[in-house]
Amino acid sequence: MMPAAGPPHSDVPEPAAIARVAGDRPRRCVWRNELGGLTFDVAETAGAERLFVKWSPRDVAPDLAAEADRLRWAINYTPVPHVLDLGSDDEGSWLVTAARPGVSAVDARWLADPETAVRALGSGLRELHDALPVRSCPFSWTAPERLAEVRRRAASGRIDPTTWSSDHQVLDVPAAVRLLSDIPAADREVVCHGDPCAPNTLIGEDGRWTAHVDLGTLGVADRWADLAVATWSLNWNYGPGWEPAFFDAYGCDPDATRMAYYRLLWDLGP
Template identity: 65%
Template sequence: MVAGPPRSDVAVPARVTALAAGRPVRAVWENEMGGLTFEVGADPDRCFVKWAPPGGGSDLADEAVRLSWAVAFTPVPRVLDQGADDEGSWLVTAALTGQSAVADRWKAEPRTAVTAVGEGLRALHEALPVAECPFTWAAEDRLAIARRRAAQGRLDPAKWDPAHRSLGVDGALELAADIPPHDRLVVCHGDACAPNTLVGADGRWSAHVDLGRLGVADRWADLAIAAWSTEWNYGPGWEDLLLDAYGVRPDPDRIRYYRLLWDLGA
């Protein structure tokens, strides 16, 4: 499956029901690994609960730490609670102003949405201080993760973009070992796909969500994926607009590299 709004009714985990404490619960997002996000309650006390099954590959404790650091510098969710038990892990955050850039309203206005994503990503990169960031998302670290997954038989080229499938695992890892020099180090979002930018009623970006992989890296680690995600979410033809909104010219070599590294799952 592809991450997005749930395509069918989902069972509400017992922990989410307990955290809701009688308030209404609505599933709003489901990811490829079985993780779920629920909207709980109503304004002014509305919040969101992310829940991940055991072994789902999503470390919500790591995300809580990153959010707690980033919230001092830029609009991101404020952590209200985080924990884990035998059934899964959870992260509770306060609601923010705005809707996902892939909400129906913004999918109907792709130019506005794509511009907001590009401008929002530039603002995030400018706001987060590299020198003070304790987290990394460096290509070298991600490549090491990809190699471990390959050794464990956990890489499946059939799930990659068609441009990468013919490389096979060994060929992809060989190409990924040739890391391009940094263009500019920033604190990257780590999953800068369009859904993770919130857009306000005025059509401007308002916040960012899902920062579980936030860390210092070349800005093209984010830009390559943010631009790619415009095709997934709005159709072809929007990549240049996103880069224009960010304020950068296309860099084909770095775009190719970081999209390959993304497909390697690191």
């Protein structure tokens, strides 16, 4: 399964909200997700800091207000973007954050040096899991909650198996839901990132992680909800064979059963 999101390959229409936020400052669209959401990089100018503006079409996920809430909480414990503005209009909603040091782990700089990038991803996720306090976290991302939503979507015919990974194409929706009903016992409860794919970690020039971004589904869950998807995304972005380096940097051994479970849960979403 290749990720549907990525840098746009052509010019994209600029929502009016981006023009209002950026004014006459240079900007470029750096990311487009599968639902039509856009992220713009607004350049630093004299007296104005560099910004990132996420925009989501009206009535389409992700919930940027939910992400803003999570960023405002998490920034007390770990490096994440500082929220500057949040708004909506008839066209969509937007979230403005200050830039953090570093570039995405899928920047050309790091695609050319996957060993360094993968180790930064592993150590960065471990530090996130260790830093965020489970007991005081107001957000949840547990398997039972996600499975309940999967069942609701399955009952209403809103799950499309053709979008699943080739790993899961042998299943139909009822079979997949049955497999997901057998939830593995939690290994270690942490505050999970919620979308730990490689693009959502920033890496500095020294090869160390500098921040995490895109925390719209951050919440308490078994750490394998993150680990399964983070390691899966290594294949999409760097090619096969990088899981050992990731787990070495994170500091644990692979767990095939939990990885299989949480990858299937991810495929059925959300």
